[in-house]
Amino acid sequence: SITGETTAENKVPYLLFSKVEVTGDDLQDAQVQMDHETQRPNVGFTLNPRGATTFDKLTADHIGGYQRALFPTWKDVLHDGCTARKEVLIQEAVVPPKIGSGCYLIGGEWIDPYSGKKLTQYNQVQIDHLVPLAEVWRSGGYSWTAAEREYYANDIYDPRTLIAVSGSLNEQKSDSDIANWQPPGGYMAGCNYVKDWIAVKLRYSLSVDPVENTYLQAQIKECKITDIKVTPLSGFGNPSAPKVNLKKKVVKK
Numbered sequence: 001s002i003t004g005e006t007t008a009e010n011k012v013p014y015l016l017f018s019k020v021e022v023t024g025d026d027l028q029d030a031q032v033q034m035d036h037e038t039q040r041p042n043v044g045f046t047l048n049p050r051g052a053t054t055f056d057k058l059t060a061d062h063i064g065g066y067q068r069a070l071f072p073t074w075k076d077v078l079h080d081g082c083t084a085r086k087e088v089l090i091q092e093a094v095v096p097p098k099i100g101s102g103c104y105l106i107g108g109e110w111i112d113p114y115s116g117k118k119l120t121q122y123n124q125v126q127i128d129h130l131v132p133l134a135e136v137w138r139s140g141g142y143s144w145t146a147a148e149r150e151y152y153a154n155d156i157y158d159p160r161t162l163i164a165v166s167g168s169l170n171e172q173k174s175d176s177d178i179a180n181w182q183p184p185g186g187y188m189a190g191c192n193y194v195k196d197w198i199a200v201k202l203r204y205s206l207s208v209d210p211v212e213n214t215y216l217q218a219q220i221k222e223c224k225i226t227d228i229k230v231t232p233l234s235g236f237g238n239p240s241a242p243k244v245n246l247k248k249k250v251v252k253k
Helices: 024-032 084-092 133-138 146-153 167-173 191-203 210-223
Strands: 003-005 014-016 125-129 162-166
Touching (some): 125 167
Antiparallel strands (some): 003 014, 125 162
16 A cells, blocks of 8 residues: 555655665665765655555645745756756756856747647746645645745756646646646646656655545556655655755756
């Protein structure tokens, strides 16, 4: 089964995956061997595909208190003059834009993963938080520190967190969770959206509400999802995960 767990230190239920065991010298190596783009130990977690696909210890959404300003976006996290928004646009372009002074982007083309349509105008593209900021708040983000909320809002280190999509579909999605909105087409339609939703929720130790759980149960079975690779971050309601320095500067290759 796919289960949730709550400990004395972690009041937010999270999806429980089976950890790849690393011990002895290998553990020391894992602690220092950092993936260049993510700056986190290269240790994965894998879904337990045993039995019925159920999530245990679900929790209702936290209601109230959300404000968009609590999640500051589009910071220059790489300290290279480009905001997180521009970094995603550069990374996901199928025709790379020219990068001018002050990270001004000229040209470029993108394929909308929510529709499959080609986007050729910079102003057609928005950056979507796959798990919307308001949903993050409802699912445990309300208990995060200011630094943790800013980290999520600008997380360019895992490509599943922020994605370049058409502005119209991003606005249609708004703050809906996966039970209430799914991409109508494109690469992210169907199972890929489900897998990435689960991955982001696990990465940040976010909870699943009962309606969301019912939808995910059905989709995990239909999509035959048995393996998702993700490393949960420490903090974010999960003190047992590998440590990450929220202020660490990442240097591009």
